Amino acid sequence: MRLFLCNAVLMLFITSLIGALIPEPEVKIEVLQKPFICHRKTKGGDLMLVHYEGYLEKDGSLFHSTHKHNNGQPIWFTLGILEALKGWDQGLKGMCVGEKRKLIIPPALGYGKEGKGKIPPESTLIFNIDLLEIRNGPRSHESFQEMDLNDDWKLSKDEV
Secondary structure, eight states: HHHHHHHHHHHHHHHHHHHSSOOOOOOOEEEEEESSSOOOOOOOOOOOOOOEEEEETOOOOOEHHHHHSSSTTTTTETTTSSSSSSSHHTTTTTTTOOOEEEEEEGGGTTTTTTTTTBTTTOOOEEEEEEEEEEEOOOOEEEHHHOOTTTTTSSTTTTOO
């Protein structure tokens, strides 16, 4: 019994040590265009309006574009709550309106072992993303303050 416990503890130690040595995958970020003036940078919880194109790294084929596949309309999403890919949540922090970024997203931060639709399993993805607008997310303190027009810390029917 004692030998079993020692082996179990040793295996836990080795597993945690190996986990600590394997680095987490990271998104590669290339800023393609930056505005001259940046009034605000994106943070977790922000609503972002973006246009984007997504390509497969292995052959450069386009798998999605808001310009072509979304009636030419940009999309809204919330940063940092896994509403989009993990790679987007990492790669779009600190972005300014008018900024364009190229993200190279490893499979672990994209669609992983499963893939999705036209995207094969274990695909590295490339996104060109253009940030058009930032708004406070629905649960942010700033949003409440913007809605509470009379500063009474309550939301009336008129304010909602």
